[in-house]
Structures are given as structure tokens and as C-alpha cells.
Amino acid sequence: MATLQTPIARSSNPAPNSGAAGTVVLSNVRKCYGDFVAVDNLSLSIQPGSIYGLLGPNGAGKTSTLRMIIGIILPDSGQVTVFGEPLRREHKEQFGYLPEERGLYKKMKVLEHLVLLAQLKGLSSAEAHKRAQSWCERFELSAWTGKKVEELSKGMQQKVQFIGSILHDPKLIIMDEPFSGLDPASAVSLKDAMLELAKSGKTVLFSTHRMDQAEKLCSSICLINHGRAVLEGDLSQIKAGYGYNNVQIKYEGDASFLKETRLVQSFNDYGNYVEARLAPGADTQELLRLASAGARVSKFEVMEPSLEEIFIAAVSKPA
Amino acid sequence: MRNMWLIIRREYLERVRTRSFLILTLLLPGIMTVVMILPAKLATMGDKAQHIVVVTSSPQLGETVRQRFLAALTTAEEDDDEDKPDANANTDAAKKKPEQDYVIDVDSNATEAERAALRDKVTSQAIDGFLWLSDDAIASGKVTWTSRSMAGFGQRTLLSQALNHVIEYERLAKNGVNATEADLVLTPVKVEAVRLERGRESKGSGGGKLLEVVIMVMLLYMAVLLYGISVMRSVLEEKNSRILEVLLSSASSTELMVGKLLGVGAVGLTQILVWVVMAGAFALPAMAMQPSFSELQISPGVLVAFAAFFLLGYLLYSTMYAAIGAITTTEQEGQQLQFIVVIPLVLSVFMLNPVVRTPDAPAMVWLSMVPFFAPILMYARIVVQTPPVWQIALSLVVLIGTIAGIMVLCARIYRIGVLIYGKRPNLPEILKWIKYAKA
Numbered sequence: 001m002a003t004l005q006t007p008i009a010r011s012s013n014p015a016p017n018s019g020a021a022g023t024v025v026l027s028n029v030r031k032c033y034g035d036f037v038a039v040d041n042l043s044l045s046i047q048p049g050s051i052y053g054l055l056g057p058n059g060a061g062k063t064s065t066l067r068m069i070i071g072i073i074l075p076d077s078g079q080v081t082v083f084g085e086p087l088r089r090e091h092k093e094q095f096g097y098l099p100e101e102r103g104l105y106k107k108m109k110v111l112e113h114l115v116l117l118a119q120l121k122g123l124s125s126a127e128a129h130k131r132a133q134s135w136c137e138r139f140e141l142s143a144w145t146g147k148k149v150e151e152l153s154k155g156m157q158q159k160v161q162f163i164g165s166i167l168h169d170p171k172l173i174i175m176d177e178p179f180s181g182l183d184p185a186s187a188v189s190l191k192d193a194m195l196e197l198a199k200s201g202k203t204v205l206f207s208t209h210r211m212d213q214a215e216k217l218c219s220s221i222c223l224i225n226h227g228r229a230v231l232e233g234d235l236s237q238i239k240a241g242y243g244y245n246n247v248q249i250k251y252e253g254d255a256s257f258l259k260e261t262r263l264v265q266s267f268n269d270y271g272n273y274v275e276a277r278l279a280p281g282a283d284t285q286e287l288l289r290l291a292s293a294g295a296r297v298s299k300f301e302v303m304e305p306s307l308e309e310i311f312i313a314a315v316s317k318p319a
Numbered sequence: 320m321r322n323m324w325l326i327i328r329r330e331y332l333e334r335v336r337t338r339s340f341l342i343l344t345l346l347l348p349g350i351m352t353v354v355m356i357l358p359a360k361l362a363t364m365g366d367k368a369q370h371i372v373v374v375t376s377s378p379q380l381g382e383t384v385r386q387r388f389l390a391a392l393t394t395a396e397e398d399d400d401e402d403k404p405d406a407n408a409n410t411d412a413a414k415k416k417p418e419q420d421y422v423i424d425v426d427s428n429a430t431e432a433e434r435a436a437l438r439d440k441v442t443s444q445a446i447d448g449f450l451w452l453s454d455d456a457i458a459s460g461k462v463t464w465t466s467r468s469m470a471g472f473g474q475r476t477l478l479s480q481a482l483n484h485v486i487e488y489e490r491l492a493k494n495g496v497n498a499t500e501a502d503l504v505l506t507p508v509k510v511e512a513v514r515l516e517r518g519r520e521s522k523g524s525g526g527g528k529l530l531e532v533v534i535m536v537m538l539l540y541m542a543v544l545l546y547g548i549s550v551m552r553s554v555l556e557e558k559n560s561r562i563l564e565v566l567l568s569s570a571s572s573t574e575l576m577v578g579k580l581l582g583v584g585a586v587g588l589t590q591i592l593v594w595v596v597m598a599g600a601f602a603l604p605a606m607a608m609q610p611s612f613s614e615l616q617i618s619p620g621v622l623v624a625f626a627a628f629f630l631l632g633y634l635l636y637s638t639m640y641a642a643i644g645a646i647t648t649t650e651q652e653g654q655q656l657q658f659i660v661v662i663p664l665v666l667s668v669f670m671l672n673p674v675v676r677t678p679d680a681p682a683m684v685w686l687s688m689v690p691f692f693a694p695i696l697m698y699a700r701i702v703v704q705t706p707p708v709w710q711i712a713l714s715l716v717v718l719i720g721t722i723a724g725i726m727v728l729c730a731r732i733y734r735i736g737v738l739i740y741g742k743r744p745n746l747p748e749i750l751k752w753i754k755y756a757k758a
Contacts, residue, residue: 072567072734089571097568103561107333119325120569164565 023048023172023203024069029078031064031227038064039075040227046205046220048171051198053218053235054207055307057315061227062207063100066176069205070097082172093122096170100177102157104149104164111136111145114164121168128167135163155186162193173197175206179213191217211307221307223314230314239304246303247276247284253295263287273299322570323578330582334549335589343545344590372437372449374426381425384452384485388423391481429453441465450478457486532675532699535625536668539694542587542633547640547660550583551653554644554733563733572734577726580637587633624701624711631718632694636660638725645733663691671699678704688714690721 024046031039039061046052054062067073068080071087080087083094105113111132118128136142139159144152149160158181166173178194179187194204194217208214214221221238223231231238250273258267258276263286267276278284284302291297334340373388375381426433426449437449448466456462462482484505491501557563566575639660647653670692674683678700687696688710697714700706 067564070568072564092569095568097565099561099564101561103563103565105333105562106556106560108329116325116329117565117569120322120566 023083024205025079025081026065026069027079027081029065029068029075029080031061031068031073031075037227039068042078042224042227042229044222044229044232046203048203049198049201050219051194051204051206051217053214053221054205054224055209055211055214055221055311056207056224057209060224062224063176064227065224066174066205066207070095070174093168094171096165096168096173098161098165098173098175098178100180102154102161104157104161106150107148109146109148110141110152110160113149114160114167117164118167121170123168131167132163135167139163154181155183158182158186162190166197170202172203172205175204177208178206179208179210187213211311215307223311225315231310235307238310239307242305242310245278245305246309247278247287248299248301248303249274249276249291249297250299251291251295251297255295257287257290257294260287260290263290275303323574323581326570326575326578327582327585330553330579331585334583334586340586340590344593347594369448370422370424370446372424372426372440372446373452374429374433374437374449375452376427376429376454378425378427380452380485380489381427383488384450384482385423385425387481387485388478389421391477391484429455438465441467450482452482457489529675532671532702535629535698536671536695538591539629539632540664542591542629543636543640543660543664546583546587546633547637548657550580550637551640551644552650553579553583554641555647555650555653558645558733559648567734571730573727573730576641576730576733580634580641580726583637584630584634588630591629620705621702624698627715628694628698631715631722635690635694635718635722635725636664638722638729642725642729642732645729664695667692667695670696674699675703678706684710688717690714690718693718 024044026042026044029039029042030037042061042065054065056062064073068075069082069087071080071089071092082091085091108116111129114132114136115125115128118132119125123131133142133145136145139162141156141159141163144156149157152160162178165175178190182190191213194206198204215235218235220234221231222229222233255274258264258274261279263279263282265277265279265282267274276287278287288297288300291300371388373381373384375384424446426437429451434451437446440446441448444467448464451463451465464478487505488498488501491504492498496504557566563575640657643653643656643659647656670686673680674687674696677683683696683700684706686692687700687706689696693714697706697711701711
């Protein structure tokens with residue numbers, strides 16, 4: 001596995017940003033299920049009005065972390081702070097939760113269900129009705145408000161679930177793998193909705209193992225593996241820390257420049273273009289001169305590392 | 320509290336609005352009435368009158384026997400109505416018809432030829448049976464009743480009693496005692512049962528009391544089986560979909576659990592109320608058809624006890640069902656553990672008999688305190704004999720405390736069990752979960 005040029009510079013567990021009124025701060029949180037350590041000494045900090053990604057492979061501890069933030073389970077040790085205070089029951093009204101699979105009563109009518117969820121969060125019946133109707137209109141579900149949940153298609157149910165999580169205008173929206181199972185069109189809708197929420201000042205926290213989504217959406221991330229934070233913080237800073245190691249090249253002709261191991265450590269041929277990983281200490285300009293000497297170069301782009309690469313590299317490092 | 324109320328309402332409405340609820344509530348009483356009354360009606364309707372022949376050596380004896388039979392059959396009906404609270408003392412015996420019509424002929428040809436002829440008539444269904452009451456038969460004490468089927472036990476007893484009455488009078492007459500003197504000598508002594516309830520006397524036959532207890536047991540059984548299982552299923556459904564997690568992000572597991580139990584309880588209560596109203600509406604004509612129902616004398620104290628113990632018993636067993644749902648992951652597993660609920664219920668029924676017979680015995684007193692048996696046993700004791708107030712109070716306190724305790728445990732298991740998918744916990748793990756102060 002190719003190593004990236006600059007080793008990971010930052011510490012694995014940055015001190016939580018307790019100075020600013022971070023929306024959510026986890027300090028050395030630990031959670032065990034019997035002998036199994038699900039979350040191990042985890043610290044992170046989420047700023048208000050941002051989109052925060054909790055990334056990691058399956059079984060890394062993402063869901064447990066989310067549940068501890070929501071307050072469904074409590075940590076064995078460590079502290080969960082929300083809106084500047086230790087997590088309390090009353091905070092729950094400010095949270096919106098979207099679980100990984102749909103969690104809806106099959107036999108309940110859509111509008112009734114939404115109203116119930118909103119009322120449980122403290123809304124009055126009248127207000128809940130009003131908001132539920134308008135959201136359903138927006139998502140083109142008006143014709144279905146009187147139907148039972150089980151009569152809706154999976155995609156519509158997901159919309160209902162989403163509406164249910166934001167109906168009460170929460171300050172913090174937590175989503176567990178929201179993109180899983182979504183078709184591209186729905187994924188785009190969801191992405192737009194998340195961006196809109198963040199723009200209006202809400203904080204969005206979601207877990208995923210789809211790096212491409214995280215890359216596009218998140219301003220900050222936390223990469224978890226085996227219950228521990230491997231990377232945490234501002235995404236662009238993290239990427240900067242990894243340096244620019246990859247070059248995307250589109251060419252016609254002599255490919256021998258790729259074999260120059262002094263410059264090119266490895267490369268991936270994607271058919272339309274080639275992604276070359278630079279050898280340590282290689283100069284991009286020298287590679288360009290070499291490439292254009294033997295081939296017609298139509299594209300030569302120095303890229304920041306993809307989150308996917310960072311993820312793989314970070315995850316494969318010995319713990 | 321508001322959350323709990325929202326949950327109660329949801330659980331209630333979801334069940335009450337289904338078609339099956341309507342059908343069950345409206346149809347069941349109808350079915351039960353039919354099931355209870357119809358067979359009796361069928362048995363009597365369409366039966367042609369029983370045609371019996373009494374064969375005696377002398378016509379007078381035959382006539383006396385005949386009169387006596389008819390009187391005996393009518394009186395038997397009256398005996399059942401004795402305890403009716405508003406029994407009209409002047410009820411005309413003629414107004415009461417025997418359940419079955421009898422035509423009784425007297426035949427004074429007590430010969431073997433006649434016997435053979437009568438046998439043929441029985442076989443050819445011209446008559447239904449004949450009684451061989453010749454003087455020889457009486458003298459040797461061997462009177463035979465010949466028919467196609469073995470006469471019903473009650474019938475035979477009645478007939479034999481009536482017959483004995485006649486024969487006694489005959490023998491006495493032969494020894495110089497006339498009918499009037501014989502009446503005086505042979506008047507039976509009737510024992511009337513008077514119950515002393517808190518210094519006040521109240522009459523009532525044992526039959527009515529037993530009915531009250533039986534009704535309670537039946538209703539409780541039905542309610543628990545119908546709704547208890549529904550609670551278990553509902554708990555399982557919520558665990559297996561993610562709805563529970565979504566709810567837990569808003570409400571506590573205690574609110575959810577208690578809300579669900581109370582909501583389902585309210586459904587059961589509604590159903591019972593509807594049935595009581597329906598029963599009240601239909602009871603009057605029904606009582607006219609089935610006299611034994613009118614034996615029910617229900618004191619207000621018993622009614623209150625019924626309501627209290629029914630509800631608490633229902634809550635207790637449903638909570639246990641909910642706990643089973645919280646521990647297991649599939650309905651199959653849940654059904655395997657059902658015995659935990661069913662066994663106490665069945666044991667209570669088994670113990671009914673001894674408790675009813677000796678409600679004061681120390682063993683019975685303590686048994687009726689055990690919360691798993693109290694709903695049926697303590698109630699039975701209250702119906703049959705009023706136990707001291709402190710005993711009733713104690714059993715209620717223990718029962719309510721147990722229900723509350725199980726609910727709390729249940730809520731904890733419910734919540735934690737949700738979060739560990741797939742793996743079915745074994746007992747030590749469950750105990751560990753319970754010890755987690757708050758999830």
C-alpha cells in the first residue's frame with residue numbers, strides 16, 4: 001500500500017474545542033458492551049451551523065457514538081456536552097434523529113405519524129399539523145398524508161422519515177447512514193436538504209462510509225476505526241496535512257514516463273485517465289516535462305488526496 | 320407525562336380503529352349468547368313430547384303415579400327459581416311448563432303379553448318408554464323403566480323420587496296411615512342457606528356465587544390471551560424496526576412501556592364496558608329464557624372488587640408479556656416463553672376449588688397474597704366470604720407493587736435490548752442490563 005508523502009502530523013485526539021460554544025463536544029467518551037469496546041476514548045467537537053461527518057468502516061463505533069450524542073445510551077465514562085451544557089433530557093427536543101433504516105409504525109397514517117413525532121418533541125397538535133402539511137407538500141407527499149405508512153414506497157417512506165426528523169425545527173440533526181439505499185436522485189435531494197439546513201444555521205451530523213458524499217458535504221470530519229478517532233477536525237486542514245501527492249494525467253502516446261520510478265511511485269489506470277502517485281520528493285514539473293516529451297498531454301492536474309485514500313491509509317495504519 | 324399520554328392515545332387508537340376490534344367487540348357477545356342458549360333451546364325445540372306409559376296393576380295407583388310425575392317435573396323447575404330476588408310468591412304452577420312435554424298414559428293391563436306389546440311400541444317409537452309398576456314388581460322392589468335410551472340422570476332421579484313417594488304413601492295407607500297423616504310425617508325439612516356478611520344476613524345459593532367467579536376467570540383469561548399477546552407482538556415489532564430508536568430520541572423507555580401497557584389496557588377496558596352495556600341490554604330477555612342466570616345477586620362491593628382485580632390482573636400479565644417481548648427477538652421465541660404467563664394463570668384456576676371451600680385456611684390466605692395468583696384467588700375469596708380488610712389491602716398493595724416493579728424492569732430491558740440487535744441474551748446478560756442504572 002503506497003504511503004502518503006507526509007505522515008499524519010496531527011495528534012489522534014485533539015483537545016476538544018471547549019473555548020467556543022461548540023454545539024456538540026465529546027470528551028474522552030468510552031462505551032463498552034460487555035467485553036466489547038465499542039467506543040474508546042473518543043473526543044470530537046462539532047461547530048454550530050456546519051455539516052460534520054462521522055466516517056469509518058462498519059463496526060467502527062459510529063452508531064454508538066451517535067446514540068450517545070442523542071442520549072439513547074449513556075457513555076460508561078467521559079462527557080457529552082451539547083449547546084455548552086452536559087447532555088440532559090430537555091435537550092432532546094432540540095435534536096432530530098434519522099436512523100439508518102426506516103423507523104416508522106407501519107400501520108399508522110402518514111400525517112398522524114408525523115404529528116405524533118412532532119408532539120413528542122413538544123409541539124402543539126395544531127402547530128404540528130400545520131408544519132407536517134407544508135413539509136409534505138414540499139416533498140410532494142400531499143396525496144399520501146392519509147395513507148398508512150406501509151402503503152408508501154420505500155423512497156417515500158424515507159422522505160417521511162426525514163420530515164419527521166426536522167419537523168420540530170431542531171438545532172441539531174443527526175443522521176445515521178442517511179445515503180444508504182438511496183437512488184442518485186434522492187441522494188441529491190437529501191444533499192440539498194442538508195446543505196440548506198446548514199445554511200440556515202442548523203448543525204448537521206451524519207455518519208457514513210461513502211467518502212465521496214462526505215467529501216462534498218462536510219466541513220469537518222471525524223474518522224473512527226475500532227472505536228478510536230484516527231483523524232478529527234477541519235476537512236481542508238486534514239487534506240492539507242496530507243500534501244498533494246496525486247496527479248491526474250490524460251494523454252495519448254508514449255506511456256513510458258509512468259515507469260519512471262524516481263518520479264512515479266505507482267499509478268492507477270482508469271481508462272480515461274491515469275492517476276499517478278508521486279514518489280517521495282518528486283517534482284511535479286519534472287513529471288510534466290517528461291510526460292509531454294513523449295506523449296500528447298491533454299490534462300495534467302495536481303490533486304489533493306481524496307478522502308477515500310486518506311481513509312484507507314489511516315485505517316490500514318497499525319493502531 | 321405528556322409523552323406517556325401521547326403514547327397511550329396512539330396505542331389505543333391504533334387498536335380500536337381496526338376492523339377486527341369492531342367485529343370482536345360486537346360479535347363476540349352475540350356468539351357467546353348463541354353458544355350458551357342455543358343448545359338448550361335446540362334440545363327442547365323440535366322434540367316431540369315424550370310419550371310414557373305407566374303400567375300398574377290398579378288404575379288408581381297408575382293415576383296417582385301419573386299425577387305425581389307431572390307434579391314432580393314441574394316442581395323441579397320451581398326449585399331452581401327459589402332464589403330469584405323478585406320471585407313472585409304467587410307464581411302459578413301452571414304458568415311454569417316443564418322443559419319438556421310429557422304425555423303419560425296409564426295402562427292397567429299388567430301382563431307379560433302387554434309387556435311384550437309395549438316393548439314393540441318402544442322399538443317402533445310409538446312410545447318413548449314404559450314403567451313396569453305391577454304389584455309384584457313393587458312387592459319385590461324391582462321396578463323397571465324400559466326405553467330406547469338410558470334416561471337422563473336427572474330425569475331418572477326425579478322419577479324415582481316421585482315413585483318412591485307414591486309407594487311410601489301406598490304402603491302407609493295399607494298400614495292404616497291416611498294421606499293427611501302421611502303428609503305430616505313425611506314433610507321434608509328444607510335447609511336454607513343464609514350468609515352472614517358483616518352482621519347482615521343475605522341469602523344466595525352457591526351456584527350464583529360460583530358463576531361470578533367463573534365469569535371473572537373467563538374474562539381475565541380471554542383478556543390476557545387476546546391483549547397480552549398483542550402487547551408482546553407490539554414490543555417485538557418496535558424493536559425489530561427502528562421505530563423504538565426514533566421514539567427513544569424523544570421519550571424515555573419508561574414512558575413508552577407504561578404508555579403502551581396502559582393504552583392496550585384501555586382497549587380491553589373499552590371492550591369490557593361495551594360488553595357489559597350490551598349484556599345489560601340483552602340480559603332481561605335472556606334471563607327469562609335461562610332461569611339460572613337470575614340467580615346472580617351482585618353486591619356493589621363485589622363489583623368494585625371485580626373491576627379492581629380484573630384490571631390489575633390484566634395489567635400484571637400484560638406487563639409480563641411485554642417483558643417477554645423485550646427479551647426475545649422473534650415472535651416464535653416469544654411464544655416459547657409464554658408459559659411464564661400462562662402457568663400462574665392456570666395454577667390460580669386449579670387452586671380455585673380449595674380456596675372457595677376453605678377461604679379462611681392460612682394456606683389459602685397466603686396464597687391469595689401472592690401477586691401472580693391474587694387477581695383470581697383473592698377475588699374468589701371476596702366473592703365467597705369477605706376477608707378482613709387488611710388482607711385485601713395487603714394483597715392489593717403487593718399486587719400493585721409487583722406490577723410497578725416489573726414495569727420498571729421491563730422498561731430497562733426494553734431499552735437496552737433494542738440496542739443489541741440479533742443476539743438473544745442469556746439470563747446473566749439480562750441481569751447485567753437491568754443493573755445499568757440508566758442505559
